[in-house]
Amino acid sequence: MQIGIVGLPLSGKTTIFNALTRGHAIVAGYSDKPNIGVAKVPDNRLHELSKIYSPERVVPAEVSYVDIPSPQDGFGQTRGISGDYLNALQSTDALLVITRAFDNPSVTHVDESVDAIRDVENMLLELSFSDLSLLERRLDRVVEAFKSAKAAERSELTKEQALLEHVKGNLEAGVALRDQNLPPEASHRLSGFQFLTAKPTIVVVNISEDQLPEAESFQNQLAEIATGPQMRATVIAGKLEMDLAQMEEGDEKEFRHSLNAGESGLNRMIALSYDVVGLISFLTVGEDEVRAWQIVDGTIAHKAAGKIHTDLERGFIRAEVVTYENLMDCGSLAEARRRGVLQQEGKEYIVNDGDIMHVLFNV
Numbered sequence: 001m002q003i004g005i006v007g008l009p010l011s012g013k014t015t016i017f018n019a020l021t022r023g024h025a026i027v028a029g030y031s032d033k034p035n036i037g038v039a040k041v042p043d044n045r046l047h048e049l050s051k052i053y054s055p056e057r058v059v060p061a062e063v064s065y066v067d068i069p070s071p072q073d074g075f076g077q078t079r080g081i082s083g084d085y086l087n088a089l090q091s092t093d094a095l096l097v098i099t100r101a102f103d104n105p106s107v108t109h110v111d112e113s114v115d116a117i118r119d120v121e122n123m124l125l126e127l128s129f130s131d132l133s134l135l136e137r138r139l140d141r142v143v144e145a146f147k148s149a150k151a152a153e154r155s156e157l158t159k160e161q162a163l164l165e166h167v168k169g170n171l172e173a174g175v176a177l178r179d180q181n182l183p184p185e186a187s188h189r190l191s192g193f194q195f196l197t198a199k200p201t202i203v204v205v206n207i208s209e210d211q212l213p214e215a216e217s218f219q220n221q222l223a224e225i226a227t228g229p230q231m232r233a234t235v236i237a238g239k240l241e242m243d244l245a246q247m248e249e250g251d252e253k254e255f256r257h258s259l260n261a262g263e264s265g266l267n268r269m270i271a272l273s274y275d276v277v278g279l280i281s282f283l284t285v286g287e288d289e290v291r292a293w294q295i296v297d298g299t300i301a302h303k304a305a306g307k308i309h310t311d312l313e314r315g316f317i318r319a320e321v322v323t324y325e326n327l328m329d330c331g332s333l334a335e336a337r338r339r340g341v342l343q344q345e346g347k348e349y350i351v352n353d354g355d356i357m358h359v360l361f362n363v
């Protein structure tokens with residue numbers, strides 16, 4: 001699962017990438033190579049469980065991000081998305097769209113003035129244009145193929161043409177593919193095209209430290225744009241978060257406190273990323289390790305076991321499952337068993353976020 005960071009040139013993509021991944025990629029140095037890194041998913045449950053188990057290691061789940069350099073004259077300017085840039089965007093599972101609200105005279109803006117909300121709207125439009133031109137090309141091809149098609153092939157082509165036209169009409173009316181409520185068969189048919197507006201999307205306004213008091217107003221404006229179940233929006237002080245992320249943990253806490261920077265905007269952004277792509281975590285506990293494991297919501301116990309190790313999937317017997325809340329109440333798995341809140345579950349059990357799982361297996 002990889003989330004692509006996209007936006008206008010100099011909007012703070014690399015800065016936010018560094019904040020997310022606690023990385024040190026070069027900021028404000030244009031590079032045509034993407035930066036790739038992982039962010040640890042904040043999970044307070046791991047912290048609480050560690051108090052019980054004092055484990056040797058605590059391993060959070062991770063989300064990976066790719067900071068995709070924008071073509072210098074390309075994105076958000078209705079000049080179309082093409083070539084390598086389009087390929088890079090298509091190969092992501094979700095998009096994190098960054099726009100700039102910070103004012104910094106030494107950093108020029110491609111549109112000469114700073115207006116984050118205008119930029120969000122432009123970029124979302126740009127993604128729609130990209131899908132529209134892909135749809136048009138495909139439609140032309142279908143019409144062409146129809147002319148020389150055998151009778152048996154024609155019904156398939158007619159079906160595809162109808163679907164493409166339906167989707168195109170919706171898109172022209174301003175409805176992104178992810179919001180079109182297509183039946184599963186249609187979504188499946190279209191998935192091969194990697195339409196950009198079909199991807200879960202998070203829009204982010206990058207503010208400077210002294211704009212923190214305006215964060216709420218930006219958030220409210222974003223709420224009007226970022227609608228639909230597969231879209232999220234947030235505001236982040238990118239440069240501040242990067243500086244904090246590059247500090248030692250103790251110093252970071254102290255600085256954050258003294259700056260009144262509150263709960264990390266970063267943690268919220270990572271949590272939103274996790275959520276918008278439909279990921280949840282199940283947990284494992286022990287004196288060696290307390291750990292969160294990333295799964296897609298709806299995963300069955302048998303497959304979830306395979307995340308830990310292929311042997312656990314191959315030799316799966318059953319899983320012992322207790323909710324995080326019940327385990328915290330009981331204080332140990334043994335006590336959870338005694339009180340009857342440790343459930344025995346089979347292969348088909350659908351794992352919930354926060355389930356603590358112990359897999360019994362035999363290979």
Ligand SMILES: Nc1nc2c(ncn2[C@@H]2O[C@H](COP(=O)(O)OP(=O)(O)OP(=O)(O)O)[C@@H](O)[C@H]2O)c(=O)[nH]1
Nearest residue numbers: 009010011012013014015027028102207208238239
């Ligand atoms: N004041 C302020 N400056 C910022 C902020 N975020 C980024 N900058 C500055 O803006 C410039 C560009 O930041 P980058 O993170 O390199 O932006 P980018 O989008 O990766 O740029 P390209 O990859 O060149 O398109 C740098 O000089 C940053 O220091 C911010 O939140 N506040």
Ligand SMILES: [Mg+2]
Nearest residue numbers: 013014028069
């Ligand atoms: Mg960059």
